[in-house]
Amino acid sequence: MVTANDLVKTYGKKNEVLAVDHVSFSVKEAEIFGLIGPDGAGKTSIFRMLTTLLLPDSGSASVQGFDVVKDYKAIRNTVGYMPGRFSLYQDLTVEENLDFFATVFETTVAENYDLIKDIYVQLEPFKKRRAGKLSGGMKQKLALCCALIHKPTVLFLDEPTTGVDPVSRKEFWEMLKRLQSQGITILVSTPYMDEADLCDRIALIQNGKILSIDTPENISAAYPDKLFAVKANKMSTLLKELAQFKNASATYSFGEYAHVATDSKQFEAGNAPVEFEKELEDYLADHGLENIEIKEIKASVEDCFIKFLK
């Protein structure tokens, strides 16, 4: 459906900034494919090359069999694109924006109303409001409506949930699932690791390079170390002391917990994870921490990402 083959993109006068570094992946039909990575990882550059807005320095890419350089017109006719920045007319109302984009794509709102109905019913009470005066979540929903209005076969969503509250984010992903069930292929990028699990397959990306491509489950399962979540009364002291703990290969804060990774080889030799926990608890208690809580956990995509970065 969508394939990228060794894409390279550089910026700057002397091409000194390498934004996308030999990226290859392919997206199947009716799949939600996530590009997961921090700001500046090169997600937007990849999206722009796939939506024909940027020319790759080298490599090739195609959308539905159309080449992004040669057949750019064909691609522009069929895909839906929602840029990372809110890109609708702030001084036009919700209704006017939708009508305008419908005519730009040579269709009408009525024609494809069933596709956007679920989303649009939430916007309907505000249809006379100017787009610039909508809340963040509402703006994104409107932008999604506008990107969907011509019934695209492939949908490119560049960070659609950035700056959106958690409830709206959840709703947004539910919408994407519904669109997927209608056979639309969706490419989505996000800096939020917790959204990775909602994709069918993800590509972890950092500094323009793809670190890993697989289903979120497989990526988590491939985590090589044993991982423990630790909590105590003083978070900052806890992190400081953990960093000194000899048997930890990595420690970092993770929400209200601190995650401690340790080489899983020691457990093959007969050591039980319980013993490691005991050892860690004693160590922390010796260093004046109280209410210590330790539990073994499964790695999330974010843990994998952090591991990749090391």
Added chain:
Amino acid sequence: MKQFLSFVKKEFRHVLRDRRVLLILFGMPIAQVLLFGFALSNEIKNTKIVIVDYAKDYASQQITTKIAASQYFDIDKNLLSHDQLLAAFKKGDIKEAVIFPVNFAEDLSHQNQAQIQIISDATDLNISNQVIAYLTNIILNYQAEQNQLQKIPYRIIPETRMLYNPELKGAPNFVPGVMAMVLLLVCVMMTAVAIVKEKETGTMEVLLVSPMKPWTIIVSKAAPYLILSLLDLISILVLSVFVLNVPVEGSLVLLLAESTLFIVTCLMLGILISIQTSSQQIAMLISLVGMMMPAMMLSGFMFPIENMPYALQLISNILPSKWYYIIVKNVMIKGTGFAAVWKETLIMAGIAMLLFLVSLKKFKIRLQ
């Protein structure tokens, strides 16, 4: 076509919902016309003049009456000494002085020659020149009348007539200039900013990834400003005819057609600027400094092109506003027909074509 209309509708909404744009679009031309018409006038009106008449005879009285008949002068009859006169000039109480020597009439009738001294405050060169020319005219006129009566052998007296603008009014001179300036500003700056704005807010990104063709985007972006500029043009013409009493001497249709050509040329210029720039500020700066200033200085409206250094004269040729200014002066003030301005029209059309082709070539179908 539906795409186009929908785009134009959207564009009008942008304009109508932005008070600042509305103010620039319609406030500015009206303000400019009225300012140039009433405040920034370089007509000689109510110039303070003192007539020092040492002669007090029939000849000096007759000339004084003639001068007094003109509405341009504020006359003060006073017998001042030389020192008093200079003091009055210094204080700025008077701008001109006309002095008749003793025995003025006698000299004139007996020696066939008499002298009048005109003293002028030359710090204001424009007024001073005009007043002196005007006074000389009056005196020559009087002389001519006397000659007729006395049948003294022929004397050739140069007669100047101010054609098309006999009263030396400022309005006929600046209305074409203001028209050129306002249309240039509205068309160039507004279109440039309007397209760059889409780039800046990211909406251009969405438009590019759509079936819309680049030239449809360009044309539908420019079309509303063509209509708005024509409205501006009409309001300037209405003001000039009814408030400033400068009628359209030639064909109104021809004037509107030529103006439309000028507007299209400016729109193309605006589009070219917007294609080459990436932010509204830069687009505005280029339109103001790069286009407005030369247009004001070099199109002949403020300073006569003939007096410029040769290099500047050459540069002035590439300014559409120069040619438009010439056309409007011909059609509106002199009342000439198309035959008199076809060359200028052709040059302007050529510039428009060139700009259009360059814009098409430079339009970016992608980002960057």
